[in-house]
Every structure is written in structure tokens, then in C-alpha cells.
Amino acid sequence: MTITAPQLVTPTDGQRFRFGDQGLTLTVKNAAATGSSTLTYTFQVASDAAFGSVVFSKDGVAEGNGQTSLKIDRLSGNKDYFWRARVNSGSLAGPFSKGRTFNIGPEVVLQAPTLSAPANNGQAGGSVLSLTVVNAGRSGPAGQIVYRFEVSDSSAFTNLIGAATAAEQDGQTTAQVSANLTTNATYYWRVQATDPSNGVTGPFSSVFSFKYVPFDMRQAIIIDSPPGLGGWNETAHITRVDFTGDAFLVDFDRRDGPDRWRDLDFGDGRGGTLQYTLGMCANLRGQWFCSAVVQFWHGRDLAASTPPSYVGRNWFYDSRWGPLNGYQPQNGETVGLFVGTGNLRDKTFTVCPQICERSNVALVPWHNDDTATYTFLSAGTRTLGLRRH
Template sequence: MAQTCKRTLKTVVLLAAAPMMVACDSEHSSNPLSPTIAGPLAGITITTPAAIQPVDGQLIAVDTQPVTLVFQSAVSDSPRPFWHEAQIAEDGNFVSILHTFEKIPSGEGGMVSVDLPLTLDPGRTYHWRARALDGANTGPYSNGASFEIYTPVTIDAPTLTLPPNGASIQTNTPVLSVNNATVSGPASDTVYRFEISPTPSFSSLAELLSVPPSTGPTTSAQPSGLGDDLTYYWRVHVRARGRAGDVVGPFSATWSFRTPTVVLGIPVPSSPDGSATTPTTRPTYVVNNGTVSGPVGTVTYLVQVATDLGFVEIVDSPSTVRSSDSQTSVASQVDLAE
């Protein structure tokens, strides 16, 4: 009797299990919402996400990370819910993948935005792409877009050193000097721009001088020639080229200086004097030099000889360079009438 019952129970268990296996196989192939569905669903389309940011070729400063990926969500006609996947790679073929975002849901208005959870090294180009999938069907990747992480150039203001602020100088061509500005980052074509103006507002410029930085701690520029006895204002800033374009640093403080007063004393005729009779019709005129002070160049004396005290009828007007001695001689240019 015991043997008969055991055999019967075994048969019942096998018969009960067979329908369960058949039902399981039927659910796996027919329910499109099943997480274990096998293979893609026929006739289903998942569109390509539209990459928005970073755009292809975009430059991103290293200090503005993390990098944010923004793309327009894909569209699907599948009854299954879908999600997105995005990749960051070191190469355009996406062989060396640095990070993969998985299970990214669609955002509001169909816009998707994710921050990269790692810091990328500067001086390199990276690539990214995105796609949508639902576990059964997988949409195509967006076109790969590249971006570069770069180190920005920063420029501090230079410090003015000479001439001292408010100084009265002894030349119209002063040497203007600054302590070099601190420039960080991969800068090139660095230029110091010296602005010199007759007004503190710099509404007009007397001179604008652009010079490269010196190899030492200071950089200097020299104007070609400023006016006499005038106050000038000056300031300096630095420009350089960085990876993302030209970078303009801040201006230094504004300083002033005053140019010297030029004094040209009046020369005094010495000979021939008013009562003298010359033995020649081509006399040599001798004058006692006038006082000269200030930053002057070449001083020229012009002698005029007339037949009247009003100097209406000028008969001779020779000129010559002022002598460094106490007197200057000027030779007549014509024969004077006797």
C-alpha cells in the first residue's frame, strides 16, 4: 500500500508543473511591458536624441566644471517606457569611454540635463553622445560632439613705479616704468599698453605705446615727445592671447607727471653796433647768446637786417645754429648796399 501511494503522488506533481511552464513561456513572448521580454518589438521606432550642449568644438574652462550635457529627449512609439544613456569618451570612436550615464529619465519639456560626476583634465578634447532604449528596443546614438577643456589666461594689473606720481620731470621724453603684471595660464603675444593723456578721464590720448614685456621684473616705454610745461596722466594694462581668444587685464592706477618749462632767452646783438661802420658789404653779425633752459633740441638764431626801424624793408636774414659759447656769429648772405 505505501509503495502505491508514493508513485501516485509523483505523477500528480509532474502534471501540475507542466501547465506552469507553458504559461511562463507565453508571458515572456507576448507581454510588451514585461521586463524580461525577449528581443526587440517589431515596428517600434525610437528617434535619436538631439545634442544641444556642449556644441561640437566648444571650449570649456577648466574652472567651470562639472561639464553639463544637455540634449533633447528621444521620441518612441513603443508601449514600453524608455530612458536615455549618454557617454563621454577620449576619442571620437568611443573606444576609450570615461563615463556612461545609465537610466536617465526624460526631463521637463523633453529636455535632458546631466552633470558629469568627474573632473576632466585641461588641454584635451573629449567626445559625447546619447541614445534612448527601453530594454527591448534601442535607438541610434546621436552624432558625437567634441569639446575641449582649457586653462584660461588671467592677468593682474601692473604696478606703476617711475616717474613718481605727481613728479615734475626734466625731460619731454620720460621713461615710464611698471612692475610686471602677474599673468597665469598659457598666454602668448603678451603686450603692455601705456596710455598717456592730458586729462585724467583719458577722453583723448597724447600717446599710446604698446611694448612686449621685458625679461626682467619691470617693463618700460618712452614717449617720443610731449608738450612743455604740461601735466600728463598715464596708466597701463596688459593684453595677451589665450586659448579662447584675447584677454585684457585691468588697468593700473592712474599717475601724473608734469613736463618742464622751456626758457629761450633773447639774444643781444653785439657787433656791428648801431654806430659802427663796417669795412665790408658782407659783415658777420655777432650776438650774445640768450639763456636756454629745459629739454630743448637744436636752437637756431635768425638775424634780420632792414633799412628801417620798422623792419619793413628786410635786406638780409641769415641764420645759424646757436653756439655753445657765450656768443654766436652769423655770416651775411648778401652784399649790402653802401
């Protein structure tokens, strides 16, 4: 009886695979043999060209129609391998084919990301739902990581009501999820990291719940600022918020340029002027409180706000701020930042003395110690969302 060696088809010689492409399938073109015996195939994979170190071997593989294939076990990564095959007829073994090489790339492992904001059992608000995670840990030469954010009305995630993907950002990653949320209803969210270039997907994060409490400044309690502030015309928009560790810098579209807010009388009878006052809104036990605190003349450095971790001592430092007295936002807590025309600190007027306008309230996760940048996209009078860098 005569048996020829099978012809190797795939993998091709020198072919490279990602670690995540496993398990691989070895395919040969069937060998020719005389006689009527049933033919089976043996496949071998080795870590050396002489096949002295065989790492995978399988005998008795039934012949297919024209070609014969075998899916092999997972192999170690970051290595070159050699493979070959032969035909068997009963106890008679044919010659092995000439070996071919292929390469398995290094293994990349992604861990689950850590949910940050909103905190578990916390609250979320705003016209766009903003979710933030601490980036997933990883081992191996990972490529660009992409995060999938999922929101559901059940902890089992049997019904997704919103999902979004976002490319990894520095340290933490934030995504805006479009979802039809019901006021005061409870929702659940989770996140999963993927490395598309390596074909690797990590496990889902833990599951956090949050209550949706939409923000409306008209429903907020205004402290140490004009009580009607929430109902003022919204004529400016926050464009960027930077957390540097030394300050939080809040910029808006009417701070400079020909359409900037003009300087207004300071209101102390001394003839001084002020362009705007920077303020903050905080959600304390389900109730929003807002106060405009730091006064800015035109051209004042945005870093005059204060270090983020000093808000409790430099902004809300005495009884004038009532429930906000000593309030210090925690890392990842959602706060609102806004600006209003002129001097709004220690002002309680109900009749507008000059120009009474404010910006939108930008809701962002707070950062006491690390750096973060949020840029806002605006169209007309409606803020569309933010991007975390």
C-alpha cells in the first residue's frame, strides 16, 4: 500500500495570530493512498523545527471530504510553533508532511473596570447621563482599550435601556449614555473593557445602582446668592472644566470676545466692577443647593477658584452657607458648576439691579487630587454633552 504525505493548507507558513484568535484550526489537503482501508490523520504541533518538543498531538482524526481539519488546544503566547501532519491506514503510518511555522502573539488580559460615578446607590441627573469608571487593569501589550457602558432597569440586565462605547481616556473614562429615564426611578449600570486589536474582552464590572433625579436649577435652594438665580435667562454656556489638583478652571463662551458679558457695578458703592461670579450646585440627601461664591473681574486667572480639595474650607467656610457649610465634594461625586453675571456673593436681591443672566449648570464628576478635563459641546442654547480627556 502506498500513502503520500498530506499537503498543508492553513495556517500558511509564517502566519501570525493574535493570542485571542485561538483555538486555531489546522487544515490539510487529503493525501493519496492505494487500497481501500479507512484513513485517519495525525496532527502535531511543536516548539522546535525538529519536533523534539511536541506541545500538541492528535491521532485518529477522521478524513474529511477533500480536506481534513482539526481544532487544536490553546497554546502559550509570544512563541513560534511548527506543525505537520501524516496519514495512517490501520497500523501503517505514512510520511509526515514538511513542517510549517506559525506564531502566536503575546497574551493580553483585561481586568474589570472599577465603577466610579455615580456612586453605588447614588444619584444621577442632567439631560445627558454621564457615567465614569476607573480604567481597567491589564497585562501584556494591550492596544487601544474601548469601554462598553450598559444601563438597565434590572440588576440582571435582561432589558437594556441604554448603551454607549468610549475610547479609553487618561486614568478614568467617561461616557454619555442616551437613555429614556424616569424621574426618581432606580437604574443599574455596568461596564466592560475590550481590546479590539488583540481580540480580547475582559469581564464585566460589578453592578452599581443609581436613582435618576434630573437637575433643574429652578428647583434648587439658592444660598447666599439672589434667590431667583435659578430662573434667570441662560445666555452663556460652560465650555470646559479642568481639574489640576491646584485649582478647577471653569471656562465659558462669553468670558472673552466681542460678545462677552460686560463688567457690572460691584454693588458696594465704591465704583468697582465685576464680570461674573463662579458658583457650585451640590446634591445633599436628594436636595440640590446652589451658591455663587468666587468673584471674577475680566481677565482674572481661572485658577483663582481654589484647589478642589479646599472647597470646604475656602468656599463654604461659615454659617452663611447653611447646609453647605463645610461641604467638600468627594472624588467621583457629581456637582454642578455655573457662572452668573456680576457680583452674586452675599447678594439676596429679588429685583434685578443691572443685568441678571447665568450660564447652564455643567454637571461633572469631582476630582480632589487627580487631573481631568471636560469639554462641552454646545448647539444654540442647548448643551449636548461632555467629553472627558
